[in-house]
Amino acid sequence: MSRTPPLLTAEVLTESHWIAATELCRLCRLDLAAVAELAELGVLSPREARAAEWQFPVTVLPRLRIVSRLMRDLGVNVSGAALALELLELQRALERRLRALERLLADEG
Amino acid sequence: MEFRDYYKVLGVERSATAEQIKSAWRRLARKYHPDVSKEKDAEARFKEMQEAYEVLRDPEKRAAYDQLGSQWKSGEQFRPPPDWGSGFEFRGGRGGPEARGARRAGEAADGGFEEGGFSDFFASLFGGGSPFAARGARGGRDHHARIDISLEAAFHGTTTLLELKSPELKADGTLELRTHTVRVTIPAGVTEGQLIRLAGQGEAAPEGGSAGDLYLETHILPDPRYQLDGRDVTTTLPVAPWEAALGTSVTVPTLGGPVEMRIAPGAQSGSMLRLRGRGLPGQPPGDQYVQLKVVLPPASTPEARALYEQMRSTLDFDPRAERKGNRT
Numbered sequence: 001m002s003r004t005p006p007l008l009t010a011e012v013l014t015e016s017h018w019i020a021a022t023e024l025c026r027l028c029r030l031d032l033a034a035v036a037e038l039a040e041l042g043v044l045s046p047r048e049a050r051a052a053e054w055q056f057p058v059t060v061l062p063r064l065r066i067v068s069r070l071m072r073d074l075g076v077n078v079s080g081a082a083l084a085l086e087l088l089e090l091q092r093a094l095e096r097r098l099r100a101l102e103r104l105l106a107d108e109g
Numbered sequence: 110m111e112f113r114d115y116y117k118v119l120g121v122e123r124s125a126t127a128e129q130i131k132s133a134w135r136r137l138a139r140k141y142h143p144d145v146s147k148e149k150d151a152e153a154r155f156k157e158m159q160e161a162y163e164v165l166r167d168p169e170k171r172a173a174y175d176q177l178g179s180q181w182k183s184g185e186q187f188r189p190p191p192d193w194g195s196g197f198e199f200r201g202g203r204g205g206p207e208a209r210g211a212r213r214a215g216e217a218a219d220g221g222f223e224e225g226g227f228s229d230f231f232a233s234l235f236g237g238g239s240p241f242a243a244r245g246a247r248g249g250r251d252h253h254a255r256i257d258i259s260l261e262a263a264f265h266g267t268t269t270l271l272e273l274k275s276p277e278l279k280a281d282g283t284l285e286l287r288t289h290t291v292r293v294t295i296p297a298g299v300t301e302g303q304l305i306r307l308a309g310q311g312e313a314a315p316e317g318g319s320a321g322d323l324y325l326e327t328h329i330l331p332d333p334r335y336q337l338d339g340r341d342v343t344t345t346l347p348v349a350p351w352e353a354a355l356g357t358s359v360t361v362p363t364l365g366g367p368v369e370m371r372i373a374p375g376a377q378s379g380s381m382l383r384l385r386g387r388g389l390p391g392q393p394p395g396d397q398y399v400q401l402k403v404v405l406p407p408a409s410t411p412e413a414r415a416l417y418e419q420m421r422s423t424l425d426f427d428p429r430a431e432r433k434g435n436r437t
Contacts, residue, residue, distance in 0.1 A: 005270060005290040010325075012296055013304040027251060027324070062302055062326050065253065066144050073138050074145075088144065100336055103345065104379065104402065 112187035115161035249312030249321035266297035298390035340395025378403035
């Protein structure tokens with residue numbers, strides 16, 4: 001007999017969900033110094049001036065997890081990972097535009 | 110379960126030094142890292158490499174693995190020998206980088222590369238030192254996974270089945286992956302890279318603590334008709350030359366169903382028209398952009414040829430008028 005699996009409520013996290021720097025560190029496995037450096041590099045824009053009270057929109061999490069993985073798996077430092085992240089994002093944006101243009105060309109051809 | 114040749118995975122000799130192993134790992138990690146790599150099977154390869162490196166970088170695990178002998182071939186059916194592991198003490202802790210127990214299945218492909226953990230082969234040999242062994246002190250860890258959603262489902266909202274795997278440590282120290290399925294209602298209007306939290310669906314808590322949460326990062330699957338950018342969608346609409354030139358009203362597909370759209374006279378191929386609020390729902394909702402593509406009727410009948418010839422002789426039109434430098 002198969003039972004209907006339980007129904008869970010998904011909570012969609014948006015820009016208006018703010019989390020403390022320490023929570024962010026835990027979720028993306030970075031230390032506070034790395035988060036501070038990312039803020040200094042402009043990858044993150046914290047709310048509040050003092051590092052101990054920083055808050056971030058939870059939506060930065062996917063980007064920070066990429067930074068964290070690049071640092072851990074490839075041995076790059078914070079600024080190297082931040083640079084790679086920005087180049088990856090640029091690459092994705094360009095690929096999207098390229099696909100759109102290719103589609104238009106293919107349709108015309 | 111199938112035997113895994115960790116040396117072959119990293120492309121090193123069985124006699125390789127720790128330095129050679131590290132260097133092979135670094136080279137391969139750079140090539141197959143799923144955040145960076147464009148290789149088709151990057152995710153699977155990377156997981157395999159992580160597992161191999163996890164064993165070969167650790168002198169104790171490597172020595173134990175070497176004891177299995179070199180006669181095994183990748184993919185061969187394997188069962189750990191009865192005296193397996195005697196004399197070794199696998200100190201876990203580090204585990205696989207980010208390897209976790211949650212994995213989604215259901216209507217779409219497997220989830221993010223961080224999930225899924227190591228193979229049964231690994232777990233049977235190094236169960237206690239597996240990626241699942243290290244727990245937080247206070248409660249269960251949070252899990253992270255990716256969920257693939259079609260654009261239609263993102264627009265309308267959907268209820269999807271998630272298969273969650275959680276490792277359980279058995280009495281003999283080996284691991285068993287328990288699977289349980291849950292249904293999750295994804296509300297309308299999620300977009301690419303959105304975070305969804307399922308409270309309490311992460312790692313089960315050690316006694317007295319609270320279970321971790323499961324974070325899902327949405328990935329919207331490519332759609333043949335629409336391109337997605339944030340909450341905006343773009344679609345291409347073929348039109349006849351006279352429709353573009355004279356203006357008309359056409360039926361345009363949108364995610365919410367077909368709508369009538371007016372094309373003003375004088376439109377060109379490539380012109381972008383906007384249908385406000387017809388993208389993904391949200392605050393504010395996205396827009397739908399319609400890119401016109403003028404399609405020429407073929408001059409395949411005498412009548413069509415006559416019309417083209419009439420245009421040629423009647424219209425004073427030079428499509429290359431702006432490129433004065435190119436004219437001969």
